[in-house]
Amino acid sequence: MEVDVVIVGAGPAGLSAAIRLKQLDEELMVVVLEKGSEVGAHILSGAVLDPSGLARLFPDWKDKGAPLNVPVKEDNFYVLGEAGQIRLPNAIMPPLMNNHGNYIVSMGNVCRWMAEQAEALGVEIYPGMACSELIYGDDGEVKGVVAGEFGKNADGTPGDGYEPGMELLGKYVFLSEGVRGSLSKEVIAKYGLDEDCDVPKFGIGMKEIWEVDPDKHNEGEVTHTMGWPLGFKNSGGSFVYHLDNNQVYVGYIVDLNYKNPHLYPYMEFQRFKHHPKIAKLLEGGKRVAYGARAVTKGGYQSIPQVAFPGGALLGCSAGLVNLPRIKGNHNAMHSGIEAAEAAHAAIQDGRGGDLLEAYDASLKSGPVGKDLHRVRNVAPLNAKFGPLGGLALGGFDMWFQTIFGGFSLFGTVKHGKNDAQSTQDASKHKPIDYPKPDGKLSFDRLTNVSFSFTNHEESQPAHLRLTDAETPIKVNLPKFAEPAQRYCPAGVYEVVDNEFVINFQNCVHCKTCDIKDPSQNITWTVPQGGDGPNYPNM
Structure with missing residues (x-):
């Protein structure tokens, strides 16, 4: 044709x-x-x-009836601690961060x-x-x-x-x-x-749709957070968007440049929902959908x-x-x-x-x-100075460029390593003990994947391909504690009886494995057409 x-x-x-x-x-x-x-x-x-x-x-x-029905009415940014939060005044945020005139959409x-x-x-x-x-x-x-x-x-x-x-x-x-x-x-x-x-950079973004108590719903509210539970060594943060029909988008992004291979992005997201501020919003509500996908964050210098x-x-x-x-x-x-x-x-x-x-x-x-x-230095400054230092320096840089027409005192900061190369040996880090999901605010991966309505015809070739079938057990397991077991937000990869198992039927096509595998041994390809998640209104 x-x-x-x-x-x-x-x-x-x-x-x-x-x-x-x-x-x-x-x-x-x-x-x-x-x-x-x-x-x-x-x-x-x-x-x-x-x-x-x-x-x-x-x-x-x-x-023409475009489905942009919820204008942003309230803009909030919080730095979270384990039990509380500090709201950053909107006045100190660079003008480009203002969501006035934008819309919460599917x-x-x-x-x-x-x-x-x-x-x-x-x-x-x-x-x-x-x-x-x-x-x-x-x-x-x-x-x-x-x-x-x-x-x-x-x-x-x-x-x-x-x-x-x-x-x-x-x-x-x-x-x-x-x-x-x-x-x-x-x-x-x-x-x-x-x-x-420059090298491309990525995060893994995970999202749930919740139906919440109408008394807690605030249509048009946009809230972003940083800090707990990731802390201030790893960069990432959350978004909570109140759309119409008493629904709320709750999401979490973990930047994939993290060093500790024991870090478990999906469980960071689940733990986040137990913060008092978020738990208060979600308690009595119902999760109706789940999904995940990688997010580009390299910016201008990585194009x-x-x-x-x-x-x-x-x-x-x-x-x-x-x-x-x-x-x-x-x-x-x-x-x-x-x-x-x-x-x-x-x-x-x-x-x-x-x-x-x-x-x-x-x-x-x-x-x-x-x-x-004008935002080209935010990601590399976060990586070099941590989320708090990056917040201060990145904010200063955005303000400076706003005033001086795009000129930056930092020039253009380089990213350095790609996300796979950022992963360090497991021996340099302690395993992280994550709380067990309670089934009310937090959920295990496989239960949540069922809310992505994912389906793959099982007799087809696996669309997740290993360059070397022995690398996961011979290299990644002893050196990195095989992080594919944790960085995948859909439970695709397991180590069972010293065998590397790929449950490709679970795949939600986020492509994190293609990015974060420390040996760069996994290639994501397309399954046959129509297979994968079936998101209703993500």
Whole structure:
């Protein structure tokens, strides 16, 4: 099947690109391929949405019924201790941290609405179509993808109901797979797109949706915290967002640069909910959904070259999250728009399969680059000076850049090691004793995974692949106490009778294993289309 533009991933970046392409030229053939069972099934985000990207696509988004129904009315930031908290005054927060004009949303539902707008413009969207490989042209350019391969046996051979994949070819291929996408990882390595940038950095974000007592609900409240339970040696923090219908998003992000391999991010999240302030909100309520996924936090200096021969990296595939704002969806939309405009101009000129240099330039000099440049030092300062020192220095740097037009006394601080390299030997750290979940505020992993509505057809090949099958037991277990048992928020990895077990059926596609494994021995790839979590309104 030959089209003008093939887009991998129906998230905010991919859908924005598709919409903008059709707005520019309704005759263009644009196809969006989504590995989830439906648009939104694999979308997980906080989320407080800055509507600037959406407004570029649809200035009349309110009249069109976009599901941005809960404006932020109250903004809080707390430093937590084990039994209490200190609220930081809003007046000392840099202006960019202000959430006035933003909306508490389900990004899954926003993407479902965007898909409706895209289809109304003539975009073809195919859910349940996992893109398993790239197709290269004679000159080494990306010219398409293979999507929709079904029915393989566990050993990789075709099963009785095998269906071969479909080749979709385009003048340009956009990769908007989210964090650590398998095809994006391939093109970054193949074309050396990261040769001139800093290392990528990540966190693991976990989220639950709670229905709470109406008397405790405060629609429009946004609260962020740092400190307990992670303390002030490891960076990360929480978000608590009050949306409508007495629902609250409760989430926790643990930065993956932590040193102690005994640290258990999921249990840090569960322990957080027992803080008196959070427990008071949740007691008597009901958890209705759970999910997790990695979050990019490298920022401006970690953005790779985003244009490659025949295509482009969009959204979180390029790492466009603004860490202190905890926002990336607006930048994902901006990136999709910029890529669409560059591709449209190229196609108008009769080009295809070449390098969209205009996109790379506009991304880094336009709204996305400006948004990320002024916060570029927050993550590395946190890593070098700890959360408290990073909070003070990062806050000073953001204020200074606000006053002096983006100039920083620190220049651009480097990240140093990647997250896998940050993991130290287990012998240097003490194991951490986590309280047992009580089944009311806190839950074991497997019970919570059932609330992600995850399903994988069990006879297919495991989509989590080991470079060396012996490394987990021979290297990671004695040296690092095999941290895969803990860093995975879905209980995929176990050590049983000195055997490394991969329960790929549990996988919620967060891709933490691909990032944090200290031996870099695990590669996350796509399962067959439609498999994975089925998030209702994350």
